[in-house]
Amino acid sequence: MYAQMVETGVERVQVVAEMAPDERAFQARIDADIKIEPKDAMPDAYRRTLVRQIQQHAHSEIVGMLPEGNWITRAPSLSRKAILMAKVQDEAGHGLYLYCAAETLGVSRDRMIADLHAGKVKYSSIFNYPTLTWADIGTIGWLVDGAAIMNQIPLCRCSYGPYARAMIRICKEESFHQRQGFDIMMALCRGSAEQKAMAQDALNRWWWPSLMMFGPPDAQSVHSAQSARWKIKLLSNDELRQRFVDQTVPQAEYLGLRVPDDRLAWNEASGHYDFGEIDWSEFHEVLKGHGPCNRDRMRMRIKAWEEGAWVREAAAAYAEKRANAPRPGPLPAMRGEGDRRAAPVG
Amino acid sequence: MTSDWPLWEVFIRSQHGLAHKHVGSLHAVDAEMAIRNARDVYTRRNEGVSIWVARSSDIHASSPGDRAPLFEPSNDKVYRHPTFFPMPEEVKHL
Ligand SMILES: [Fe+2]
Numbered sequence A: 001m002y003a004q005m006v007e008t009g010v011e012r013v014q015v016v017a018e019m020a021p022d023e024r025a026f027q028a029r030i031d032a033d034i035k036i037e038p039k040d041a042m043p044d045a046y047r048r049t050l051v052r053q054i055q056q057h058a059h060s061e062i063v064g065m066l067p068e069g070n071w072i073t074r075a076p077s078l079s080r081k082a083i084l085m086a087k088v089q090d091e092a093g094h095g096l097y098l099y100c101a102a103e104t105l106g107v108s109r110d111r112m113i114a115d116l117h118a119g120k121v122k123y124s125s126i127f128n129y130p131t132l133t134w135a136d137i138g139t140i141g142w143l144v145d146g147a148a149i150m151n152q153i154p155l156c157r158c159s160y161g162p163y164a165r166a167m168i169r170i171c172k173e174e175s176f177h178q179r180q181g182f183d184i185m186m187a188l189c190r191g192s193a194e195q196k197a198m199a200q201d202a203l204n205r206w207w208w209p210s211l212m213m214f215g216p217p218d219a220q221s222v223h224s225a226q227s228a229r230w231k232i233k234l235l236s237n238d239e240l241r242q243r244f245v246d247q248t249v250p251q252a253e254y255l256g257l258r259v260p261d262d263r264l265a266w267n268e269a270s271g272h273y274d275f276g277e278i279d280w281s282e283f284h285e286v287l288k289g290h291g292p293c294n295r296d297r298m299r300m301r302i303k304a305w306e307e308g309a310w311v312r313e314a315a316a317a318y319a320e321k322r323a324n325a326p327r328p329g330p331l332p333a334m335r336g337e338g339d340r341r342a343a344p345v346g
Numbered sequence B: 001m002t003s004d005w006p007l008w009e010v011f012i013r014s015q016h017g018l019a020h021k022h023v024g025s026l027h028a029v030d031a032e033m034a035i036r037n038a039r040d041v042y043t044r045r046n047e048g049v050s051i052w053v054a055r056s057s058d059i060h061a062s063s064p065g066d067r068a069p070l071f072e073p074s075n076d077k078v079y080r081h082p083t084f085f086p087m088p089e090e091v092k093h094l
């Protein structure tokens, strides 16, 4: 998913009897569905795992803007440009909500950004694939944002308050992303033979990477078991993937597109679609940095950060100058009901 | 670099005249920038008609350890809720 294969640092999941009293009390709160808040006591491993998970998630939102932002100027109409721009802007917002959630755990924004740029922290494998045609933008909204929703809705109930709240905001915005993608696909599939072929080609390339987004089967994973215990992972990768396939196949049928999997078939007995083997070696190669676009994405990310340095420095210098100025007048934006003098909170 | 920028808490009042509500936080060099950024980050869909920002460092919070002494005293005062007083069915407007 947006956070794939998150390590918990544990070798096995402890049974309650083995836990220290404070760990036991913590687990009891989680079991009672009491949200953990930033100032609450929490085991170090819980904190570290969450930092890793939220950070990976945040980076994915930010890096995910690159393949789409790349298409804003080439979107086929003014309206499509405006819609895509709004979508990409939302993703920036998602990244920011999540960075803030991670910061409540004591990690600084700069540390996270430095770790991403140094390649120490991952982002989702999916953003290392190229966006070759306009149909790729439709497919990303439809499949990638669709898969993200599948994963994020359960996370709205996760045990860490700031993460759950960020997820709720994000989920409210995601459905627009998925629909605008499907809308692009509908337009292409109702268009010329060439446009329809373009849609099919995009689905062919994105289908398997989208299924890989959920991560390898993890029913046996210690880390997943621990994360489930802490309620920061609510469903297994395979469960989420199955839901995604079940939901998406009929949508592809509606579009008149063929899902590129010869073994895909409705299973009457299980009430689910059966589907073919996923090539996990490809997934691991991409995670290791050998996907089609890993290097390009990081280069663009670092370039944007470095080229923005002067803006950040200028803003800081300006604020300092104003803070030291003899008589700073009230800011125009602060007048009226938000006036500092007349703002009783609560 | 951005860590040098103070953290601000953002409060938004929605259209319906309710109180400002905490929506999240962000980094900004000063209040003006915090309000501008809050507009972009937290009100892209008409969520608000007014924004407050306050430096996170200016907010004082009750500590989780005080939860019991602060909040438990109200637990046994159920008579503060109207449902504590069952009313006869035939009596109206109460
Ligand atoms: Fe997003």
Ligand SMILES: [Fe+2]
Binding pocket: A091, A145, A148, A174, A177
């Ligand atoms: Fe999205």
